[in-house]
Amino acid sequence: xxLYQEAGPRTAPAATRTARAxxxxxxxxxxGAPAPWPRWDxxxxxxxxxDAGDERAVQAACGVMQxxxxxxxxxxxxxxxxxxxxxxxxxxxxxxxxxxxxxRGHPPLRTRTSLAQGALLTLTQYLxxxxxxxxxxxxxxxxxxxxxxxxxxxARVEIETLDPAAWAGFWHRLGVPxxxxxxxxxxxxxxxxxxxxxxxPELRAAVRAHPLEAVRRAGAEHxxxxxxxxxxxxxxxxxxxxxxxxxxxAGPPPCPPAPTDPDALPLAGLWVVESARRVQGPVxxxxxxxxxxxxxxxxxxxxxxxxxxxPVAGGCSVRxxxxxxGKAVTEADLTTRPGRDAVxxxxxxxxxxxxxxxxxxxxxxxxxxxxxxxxxPRLVYASASGxxxxxxxxxxxxxxxxxxxxxxxxxxxxxxxxxxxxxxxTVTDVLGGLVLAQAVLAGLLAREETGRGCRAASSLLSAAxxxxxxxxxxxxxxxxxxxxxxxxxxxxxxxxxxLPREVARTVGATGTASVGERLLARGTDDWLAELRTAGxxxxxxxxxxxxxxxxxxxxxxxxxxxxxxxxxRPAAPWEFTEExx
Numbered sequence: 377x378x379l380y381q382e383a384g385p386r387t388a389p390a391a392t393r394t395a396r397a398x399x400x401x402x403x404x405x406x407x408g409a410p411a412p413w414p415r416w417d418x419x420x421x422x423x424x425x426x427d428a429g430d431e432r433a434v435q436a437a438c439g440v441m442q443x444x445x446x447x448x449x450x451x452x453x454x455x456x457x458x459x460x461x462x463x464x465x466x467x468x469x470x471x472x473x474x475x476x477x478x479x480r481g482h483p484p485l486r487t488r489t490s491l492a493q494g495a496l497l498t499l500t501q502y503l504x505x506x507x508x509x510x511x512x513x514x515x516x517x518x519x520x521x522x523x524x525x526x527x528x529x530x531a532r533v534e535i536e537t538l539d540p541a542a543w544a545g546f547w548h549r550l551g552v553p554x555x556x557x558x559x560x561x562x563x564x565x566x567x568x569x570x571x572x573x574x575x576x577p578e579l580r581a582a583v584r585a586h587p588l589e590a591v592r593r594a595g596a597e598h599x600x601x602x603x604x605x606x607x608x609x610x611x612x613x614x615x616x617x618x619x620x621x622x623x624x625x626a627g628p629p630p631c632p633p634a635p636t637d638p639d640a641l642p643l644a645g646l647w648v649v650e651s652a653r654r655v656q657g658p659v660x661x662x663x664x665x666x667x668x669x670x671x672x673x674x675x676x677x678x679x680x681x682x683x684x685x686x687p688v689a690g691g692c693s694v695r696x697x698x699x700x701x702g703k704a705v706t707e708a709d710l711t712t713r714p715g716r717d718a719v720x721x722x723x724x725x726x727x728x729x730x731x732x733x734x735x736x737x738x739x740x741x742x743x744x745x746x747x748x749x750x751x752x753p754r755l756v757y758a759s760a761s762g763x764x765x766x767x768x769x770x771x772x773x774x775x776x777x778x779x780x781x782x783x784x785x786x787x788x789x790x791x792x793x794x795x796x797x798x799x800x801x802t803v804t805d806v807l808g809g810l811v812l813a814q815a816v817l818a819g820l821l822a823r824e825e826t827g828r829g830c831r832a833a834s835s836l837l838s839a840a841x842x843x844x845x846x847x848x849x850x851x852x853x854x855x856x857x858x859x860x861x862x863x864x865x866x867x868x869x870x871x872x873x874x875l876p877r878e879v880a881r882t883v884g885a886t887g888t889a890s891v892g893e894r895l896l897a898r899g900t901d902d903w904l905a906e907l908r909t910a911g912x913x914x915x916x917x918x919x920x921x922x923x924x925x926x927x928x929x930x931x932x933x934x935x936x937x938x939x940x941x942x943x944x945r946p947a948a949p950w951e952f953t954e955e956x957x
Contacts (some may be wrong), residue, residue, distance in 0.1 A: 391431040398464025414474035415486040422490025425929035427913035430870035438495035439918040463494030477642035484955035493949035504698035506921035508943035545598035601772035609788035611841035618815035623829035626753035641668025657732035659809025756819035783840030865917035872912035
């Protein structure tokens with residue numbers, strides 16, 4: 377029997393049942409947590425005023441379809457239950473944080489989250505970019521292509537490198553002039569933030585002129601990872617979301633703390649040191665900060681280079697700031713002894729140290745778990761990687777899109793009938809950061825029981841494996857996709873999609889095949905009202921993320937730009953209330 381306690385009816389929509397199942401799986405593997413858990417729940421819309429709360433309706437209304445579909449020119453659904461999975465991790469975080477707070481003397485809390493709040497959190501950096509004014513008026517383009525390439529023998533491949541010299545060498549080996557290859561470097565690197573990849577056509581043509589083995593040899597010669605994309609939707613078997621290993625003995629646990637301020641957030645008073653780049657690690661630190669921890673980032677001298685990633689407002693990249701605002705910063709050169717000593721000094725007073733360094737870097741810097749536990753035996757040492765040990769001792773470059781390929785999501789996220797390809801939305805980076813944060817919470821809870829620190833480890837691949845998906849790719853009918861109206865797009869809710877004849881009758885179509893044609897006669901709002909009256913709740917498809925900041929339906933879930941942060945961002949995705957039972 378599961379150790380978690382959920383609220384809400386057993387007849388809840390499939391998406392909320394999926395989210396609750398994911399949360400239950402995570403809570404069941406959390407050590408030191410006897411039943412009952414603090415009361416927690418997941419619902420569909422939460423504080424967002426939309427009429428449908430199923431997976432795809434939330435994707436449509438909140439903008440997930442818009443970001444996922446940018447590369448191909450129009451909003452399209454993620455075919456797997458990605459938002460439900462994210463929301464399940466958030467629910468587990470809320471419950472674990474509430475229990476941790478209770479162990480530290482806080483009054484009992486109950487918590488809830490929703491699919492809509494989960495969806496918005498996944499869009500944090502994209503929402504910031506859409507709502508910031510950088511003085512140029514530039515917006516992320518749409519319809520400029522995926523990064524997926526096709527070889528002469530029809531293999532679809534994803535390539536990855538973070539090194540411009542490796543990029544240049546790879547393309548030179550395939551016969552591309554340096555200047556042409558250089559034009560592709562910036563869009564290739566910034567696809568993590570823009571969700572589009574407008575590569576020069578000469579690069580695509582060069583790969584089409586070579587068989588897969590030749591492309592792989594070029595990658596191997598220059599340190600570029602090359603992954604062939606298959607139709608399989610399954611993840612490698614036996615992957616745990618995270619692992620925990622106890623640290624050294626640290627003496628008896630300290631005396632129970634005095635009760636904290638009842639209005640304080642669950643992690644208030646805890647201190648996290650973060651040395652992380654890009655998305656996965658910063659997301660983990662961002663979530664822990666939203667739960668009340670104080671987070672200190674360690675950045676190289678001069679600051680993280682990602683601070684200059686466009687668009688820039690107020691002197692900093694808004695994509696970077698969206699995941700890192702509210703964190704203190706200390707600069708240290710970790711390649712030098714004084715820099716490493718500065719980290720050890722920070723860690724000596726910290727509760728958590730987290731990083732997403734490349735494999736082996738922690739040992740090379742002598743900042744691995746053993747070294748830092750020698751400084752602070754009660755430390756929760758959390759590391760994130762791309763693949764852990766699942767793909768052998770020399771894994772591919774550990775980034776989002778390769779994790780989608782190796783984790784089966786490149787096929788699972790796209791419906792049958794479409795070529796498999798990773799989404800350019802950073803689905804595993806965000807989910808991986810959330811799983812890392814949950815591993816940290818599990819480690820902190822274990823520490824409350826034992827007084828000992830621990831090592832927590834997770835990966836993009838293990839996070840990808842959390843996403844439930846069928847053995848075969850999902851088949852989507854025309855009514856499962858965004859439907860054009862006279863002035864926009866609408867998406868039928870799950871209840872409406874289950875009653876296609878009722879939908880046809882309501883819109884005056886002669887049959888389900890002509891529903892799309894009939895919808896073109898009137899505007900979105902008119903049709904939504906008509907469908908709502910008929911008991912067929914549906915939603916408008918979000919085609920511009922900037923509108924989220926001014927939409928009254930999202931007023932409680934999206935914080936608008938202000939003098940401190942010149943961009944919109946999701947509010948914290950949990951609601952904590954003091955338990956009254």
